[in-house]
Each structure stands twice: as structure tokens, then as C-alpha cells.
Amino acid sequence: xxxxxxxxxxxxxxxxxxxxxxxxxxxxxxxxxxxxxxxxxxxxxxxxxxxxxxxxxxxxxxxxxxxxxxxxxxxxxxxxxxxxxxxxxxxxxxxxxxxxxxxxxxxxxxxxxxxxxxxxxxxxxxxxxxxxxxxxxxxxxxxxxxxxxxxxxxxxxxxxxxxxxxxxxxxxxxxxxxxxxxxxxxxxxxxxxxxxxxxxxxxxxxxxxxxxxxxxxxxxxxxxxxxxxxxxxxxxxxxxxxxxxxxxxxxxxxxxxxxxxxxxxxxxxx
Amino acid sequence: xxxxxxxxxxxxxxxxxxxxxxxxxxxxxxxxxxxxxxxxxxxxxxxxxxxxxxxxxxxxxxxxxxxxxxxxxxxxxxxxxxxxxxxxxxxxxxxxxxxxxxxxxxxxxxxxxxxxxxxxxxxxxxxxxxxxxxxxxxxxxxxxxxxxxxxxxxxxxxxxxxxxxxxxxxxxxxxxxxxxxxxxxxxxxxxxxxxxxxxxxxxxxxxxxxxxxxxxxxxxxxxxxxxxxxxxxxx
Numbered sequence: 020x021x022x023x024x025x026x027x028x029x030x031x032x033x034x035x036x037x038x039x040x041x042x043x044x045x046x047x048x049x050x051x052x053x054x055x056x057x058x059x060x061x062x063x064x065x066x067x068x069x070x071x072x073x074x075x076x077x078x079x080x081x082x083x084x085x086x087x088x089x090x091x092x093x094x095x096x097x098x099x100x101x102x103x104x105x106x107x108x109x110x111x112x113x114x115x116x117x118x119x120x121x122x123x124x125x126x127x128x129x130x131x132x133x134x135x136x137x138x139x140x141x142x143x144x145x146x147x148x149x150x151x152x153x154x155x156x157x158x159x160x161x162x163x164x165x166x167x168x169x170x171x172x173x174x175x176x177x178x179x180x181x182x183x184x185x186x187x188x189x190x191x192x193x194x195x196x197x198x199x200x201x202x203x204x205x206x207x208x209x210x211x212x213x214x215x216x217x218x219x220x221x222x223x224x225x226x227x228x229x230x231x232x233x234x235x236x237x238x239x240x241x242x243x244x245x246x247x248x249x250x251x252x253x254x255x256x257x258x259x260x261x262x263x264x265x266x267x268x269x270x271x272x273x274x275x276x277x278x279x280x281x282x283x284x285x286x287x288x289x
Numbered sequence: 290x291x292x293x294x295x296x297x298x299x300x301x302x303x304x305x306x307x308x309x310x311x312x313x314x315x316x317x318x319x320x321x322x323x324x325x326x327x328x329x330x331x332x333x334x335x336x337x338x339x340x341x342x343x344x345x346x347x348x349x350x351x352x353x354x355x356x357x358x359x360x361x362x363x364x365x366x367x368x369x370x371x372x373x374x375x376x377x378x379x380x381x382x383x384x385x386x387x388x389x390x391x392x393x394x395x396x397x398x399x400x401x402x403x404x405x406x407x408x409x410x411x412x413x414x415x416x417x418x419x420x421x422x423x424x425x426x427x428x429x430x431x432x433x434x435x436x437x438x439x440x441x442x443x444x445x446x447x448x449x450x451x452x453x454x455x456x457x458x459x460x461x462x463x464x465x466x467x468x469x470x471x472x473x474x475x476x477x478x479x480x481x482x483x484x485x486x487x488x489x490x491x492x493x494x495x496x497x498x499x500x501x502x503x504x505x506x507x508x509x510x511x512x513x514x515x516x517x518x519x520x521x522x523x524x
Contacts, residue, residue: 081487082487163488188474189472190469190471191476192469203388204388
């Protein structure tokens with residue numbers, strides 16, 4: 020009866036019990052997009068929240084698609100993403116709850132300095148995209164199901180262009196890597212302004228098109244449905260969400276600057 | 290998980306057998322690039338392995354140590370090296386090979402050459418030198434004599450080829466950096482698996498994983514057979 024297996028089992032249980040963190044309650048897992056992480060916004064905001072609340076926030080930065088998938092699987096306590104349609108579905112299907120718009124930034128179309136497709140001065144993002152497709156110059160797409168990628172596909176759809184033209188390059192990478200590839204291939208790409216500013220010094224590219232309603236980029240923070248996953252840190256997630264829409268959180272978002280430029284505009288409306 | 294394991298495997302097999310265009314394009318890129326890299330490096334590497342085994346020359350030890358060391362360098366480091374060579378600012382920037390299959394082939398050549406050289410050198414070292422000397426005294430030309438010795442060592446040399454191929458067909462670091470994972474162009478099995486997993490779409494990743502698994506099984510059987518034959522022959 021009293022064989023090695025039992026002893027090993029007992030030892031293992033004891034070890035596991037002894038290393039189980041006492042403060043498991045106090046970790047909040049946040050799945051978010053590479054843009055909030057790469058730009059340094061979270062590094063600016065989270066320490067203040069942590070100091071005030073006593074929670075510790077662990078950030079998992081990926082594309083919006085993966086962030087929502089993590090939420091669906093109950094692997095994180097809350098998500099912060101920027102793809103309104105996918106987020107609406109996430110809430111409708113009962114995985115997410117209490118979506119709150121906390122801030123926005125905007126997208127820009129980057130391209131070579133000599134603008135071979137002549138998109139400068141286009142009336143809309145759709146028109147600019149149409150010109151790029153017609154010229155057959157390289158367009159580098161993230162192709163990774165991220166919020167930015169979803170936005171790009173929407174613009175192609177609105178421009179009535181199938182993104183299959185010669186020069187369309189789908190790379191399946193994060194924003195930073197995609198910018199470097201666009202620079203190497205001297206093509207066009209759609210990027211959020213934050214990542215662009217962070218990489219500006221490394222790029223031989225210009226903002227060839229910006230502005231217009233199409234390129235607005237709203238961010239939401241969404242809690243995970245406690246009925247579906249009762250064992251998550253819902254209290255911590257709620258505390259973080261509340262702090263992000265508090266006067267202080269919103270002010271910190273507005274005050275956050277990279278290389279002297281404000282990246283995000285706080286947008287929470289009661 | 291929003292899907293059960295069983296459903297995922299079913300979907301994966303469905304993709305494989307329905308000849309899904311995207312999936313087979315990825316497999317095609319993987320094998321095309323890796324086979325090209327292997328075929329280009331094969332003969333020069335084996336010749337170098339042969340020279341290292343059969344000839345004494347100054348610096349031979351240094352070359353041997355270098356090759357051994359190169360074998361254990363992580364593929365991302367090779368990727369970084371090739372990236373720096375091929376980037377616009379780099380010495381080979383004018384080739385415009387970054388994010389193309391040519392660039393990937395170059396990277397994979399650097400990864401598989403050390404394996405081929407080191408393993409073929411080991412094989413040739415184990416060869417019976419007398420056969421080689423006899424062939425030369427009987428007036429066989431140099432290439433013929435080399436071919437003859439290589440024929441004797443079919444097994445261990447094939448082992449080197451399989452080891453080198455499996456190293457490059459499964460490496461992700463260099464392919465991702467130098468190839469850039471471009472759909473239908475430089476997206477191969479390992480980079481596609483990395484991408485699909487990061488998107489949370491597991492079916493295609495599993496299908497591709499199955500392809501690699503199948504390849505590994507075939508290669509292992511081939512190796513097992515070779516080893517078996519070699520042992521039988523040496524008695």
C-alpha cells in the first residue's frame with residue numbers, strides 16, 4: 020500500500036499547496052492589443068492603478084481576435100480591444116459584459132515618401148485604397164485577425180476592391196513587425212497612429228492619408244460574464260474597468276504622450 | 290475551449306483531405322523552400338565533409354570546431370544574421386531578397402550546411418581508408434573514387450541528409466524573420482502554425498502539425514531501417 024507512488028503523490032500535493040500563491044485573488048489578467056502595449060500606455064497607467072487598488076495586473080498583448088478568443092475561453096479576467104463589430108458579437112453571445120468605450124485614437128495610411136499611387140489628397144480612405152489597388156503597388160496587410168486587420172478589410176469592402184490584387188501582401192504579424200516590413204518593401208499599410216509614432220524614427224515612410232470618420236479607432240474595455248466563468252477574478256476586473264473610466268484614469272489617458280504627441284483621446288461618456 | 294478536441298481534429302482532417310487551397314499552398318512553400326536549400330548545399334557540404342575526413346591540412350581542427358559550433362546556434366540568430374545582410378541598408382540590400390523565398394532559402398542553407406558537413410565528416414571518418422587507396426591505385430579518377438566511398442556509406446550519409454532536412458523543415462525562427470510569413474509566398478508550415486495559434490484558430494494549425502508529425506514518422510522509419518541494415522551489414 021505504502022509504495023513510492025503514494026509518497027510521491029503526497030510530496031507533490033504538499034509542494035503544490037505550498038507554492039499556491041496566497042494572493043491569487045489579487046492578480047488581474049488583462050488581454051489587450053499590441054497597440055496599447057507597444058505604445059507604452061499601459062506601462063503608464065497600470066502602476067498607478069496597482070498602487071491604489073493593491074491588485075497586480077498581468078497583461079497579455081496580442082491581436083484583438085486572440086484577445087477575444089482568450090476571453091471566450093475564460094483564460095483572462097477582462098479584455099481591452101478595438102474592433103466594434105467583433106466586440107458586439109462577443110457581448111451578444113454572452114461571453115462579455117459591461118462594454119465601455121474608454122478612449123480612441125485613429126488609423127493612418129503610411130506609404131513611400133514619393134507616394135507612387137498618388138493617394139495624398141484623396142477624399143476618403145476608400146478612395147485612397149482604390150488608388151493603391153489600381154496602381155498595383157505593394158500593400159502590406161497584417162492578416163492576423165487583429166482590430167487593425169479587421170478595419171482594413173472593411174475599407175476594402177467599402178471601396179469595392181477584392182484584396183487579391185497584385186501587390187497585396189498578407190503577412191500575419193503584429194503591427195510593429197508589419198511596419199518594418201512595409202518599410203523594407205516600400206509599400207503602403209494601414210496602422211494605428213500610436214504604433215506609427217513609436218516606430219517613426221526607424222521608418223522611411225510618410226503618412227500619405229489620414230482623417231475621416233472611417234479611420235476612427237475606438238477602444239472598449241469588456242468584462243467577462245460571471246455566469247459563464249464564475250471562477251475568474253471578477254472583482255478585480257470590475258475595479259480596473261471602473262478605474263479606467265474614473266476622472267483620474269481618463270485624465271491619465273489624455274495626458275499620455277509619445278515623442279511629444281498625444282496618442283489617445285479619452286472618450287468615456289456616462 | 291469553444292470547440293471540443295474531437296471537432297478540431299475533424300476539421301483539421303477535413304482541411305487536409307478536401308485539398309484546402311491555403312493549407313496546401315503552405316505545405317508546398319515549406320517543402321519547396323527546404324528542398325531547394327537542401328539540394329543547393331548537399332554536394333558542397335558533403336565534399337567538405339569528405340575533405341575534412343580524408344585530408345590533413347592546417348586549420349582543419351579550427352574548421353571542424355567551427356562547424357560543430359554552428360550546428361548548435363539557434364535558428365533565430367541565423368535569421369538575424371541573414372536579415373541584417375538582406376535589409377535595405379545591409380550589404381546585400383540591393384538584391385531585394387528580404388521577405389522572399391530566395392532569402393528564406395539562403396537562411397535555411399546556413400542552417401543545414403553545418404549539420405550536413407559535420408555528419409558527413411563523421412561518416413567518412415568511419416569509412417575504411419583502404420578501399421579508397423585501392424581504388425586510386427587501380428587508376429579510378431578522383432570523382433569516381435569519392436562516389437565509390439560514398440556508395441559504401443549510403444546509410445550514414447542518408448542519415449545526415451534526413452537530419453539536415455528535418456532541422457530546416459521544422460525551424461520557425463529564421464523563416465519568420467527572413468521570410469516574413471507572407472501568404473502564398475513565404476508562409477510555411479511552422480510560421481503558419483505560429484500565426485494560426487496566435488489568432489486562436491486551431492484547425493489549420495492542427496492539420497499542419499499532423500503533416501509534420503507524418504513526415505517525422507516516415508523519416509524515423511527510414512532511419513530505423515537504415516540503422517538496422519547497417520548493423521546487420523557490419524557483422
